[in-house]
Amino acid sequence: MKIIFDKQKCLPFTLTALIILADQLVKGFIVKNWPGEGTFIKDLFSNGLVQFWHVRNRAIAFSLGHNLPESLRPALFVVLPIVVLGFLLWYYFKSPDFRTPQRWAVAGIIGGGAGNIIDRIFRPEGVVDFVSVKFFGLLGMERWPTFNIADASVVVCCIVLLVTILISPKEVHNEQEN
Template sequence: MTAKNKHKLMPFLLTSLIILADQLVKGFIVKNWPLRSPGGGEFIKDVFDNDLIWIIHVRNKAIAFSLGNNLPEFLRPALFIILPLLVLAFLGWYYFKTNELSNVQRWAFAGIIGGGIGNIVDRIFRPDGVVDFISVKFYGFLGFDRWPTFNIADASVVICGILLFLTIIIFPPRPEATAR
């Protein structure tokens, strides 16, 4: 394996860690928290002794913010599994095809791919929907008292997506990099 290939493969450690952490924590939540109720006993009270963060077990059969919740059941696999798989395949293809991505952008791509896979695993293997469990107080901003409940995979996609966007805006590809 060449150094160039190692350089491109290294960020996929993050992909693997995100998938592993996401699925382990979701498994813990499914096993230990009843649906639709904050839980966790004394541990949660000791760690989160305020109204800022709740751990609550909910399921989402749609996508972000429950978009598509009212779609017919037969459309959901195509829109919520096949379409995201195509997007992830394109991201993977672009990741390996281009030499224009910076190291930070490669790690951001890997984080987005890991989060995407984490939620697709739920959509395929959890018929009750994607496991969400983090609820954060939002103080009425944008009309939300609490931000919609999310999980590690969601957080990874959002954080890495913002990081990727900022690096593209702040550090656009250099002309010499695009001329290759």
């Protein structure tokens, strides 16, 4: 299989760049204006539904791996994600199977992943998280774990990718014929 770089495959990476840019600009703004981890910034609706905090995550999603030894963290939190994103990019350009919404979803996943990898490399205090959403005790959590633009991008784009994969094969076949 030959790697194909065409406009249709490359255009979604504008989303990748926009996510990385927005993510890093907002994180930089938060770090500059609210220095100090655990700083409360704002209650968006004054009822605690959405709050902004300056928090640092030294692990990965949902603080998984926070108990791992410091010596393992670079390999698991930087190198492994870079390898996964590299594989995803390779597969994206090698595979003719991605439809347009799937291309954009993959580009969003790569943008979000890259945004957090940048933090892990250049912010030794940890990934900057800042959005805290009330979760009303669902799954035993009063608040959803604090997240950032990169995290939101990965989650939303993974959902879009999953939904588009689950669409019936008949619809996929019809789109490929057009």
